Amino acid sequence: MLSKMKKSFAILILVLSVYGCGFTPLNYSSAIEFSADNNLPNDFKDKIFNINKFDNIATSKVHIREYKFEKYNVYGGNALRSLETELKLVLIINIERNNEEKTKQFMILKRYKSNELNPLAQNEMLSMLRNEMEDELIQQIILEVNLIDL
Numbered sequence: 711m712l713s714k715m716k717k718s719f720a721i722l723i724l725v726l727s728v729y730g731c732g733f734t735p736l737n738y739s740s741a742i743e744f745s746a747d748n749n750l751p752n753d754f755k756d757k758i759f760n761i762n763k764f765d766n767i768a769t770s771k772v773h774i775r776e777y778k779f780e781k782y783n784v785y786g787g788n789a790l791r792s793l794e795t796e797l798k799l800v801l802i803i804n805i806e807r808n809n810e811e812k813t814k815q816f817m818i819l820k821r822y823k824s825n826e827l828n829p830l831a832q833n834e835m836l837s838m839l840r841n842e843m844e845d846e847l848i849q850q851i852i853l854e855v856n857l858i859d860l
Contacts, residue, residue: 776802795824
């Protein structure tokens with residue numbers, strides 16, 4: 711009996727605190743129009759232009775200015791091959807919303823062990839990590855565009 715009362719009291723306090731602070735979840739229903747320069751890889755263009763678009767009055771225009779993918783090998787010890795590889799993906803975009811324009815730079819950095827004996831497996835790891843990094847960048851862009859509303 712006392713346990714039920716404690717739980718109901720805790721739920722009541724939680725509901726009042728959430729209601730009192732004006733908590734509202736982010737609304738991802740704004741439309742995003744993407745445009746890009748010609749230096750964008752085709753697979754990334756396909757990903758970015760296939761994002762779900764909503765029919766809403768408030769639209770955001772995102773122009774992707776620069777896309778850079780760099781690979782850096784880290785050598786160490788007496789090995790002739792690199793021990794690790796560092797991948798860096800940089801994206802510079804312009805966001806235009808409500809007659810405001812902002813320039814943002816996104817960067818994702820990943821490291822992986824590159825002492826794989828099979829070069830085909832290493833190339834597959836590289837392409838998998840690149841796809842993963844591109845997906846993370848798309849999520850960051852969507853979040854950033856929706857945070858501009860607030």
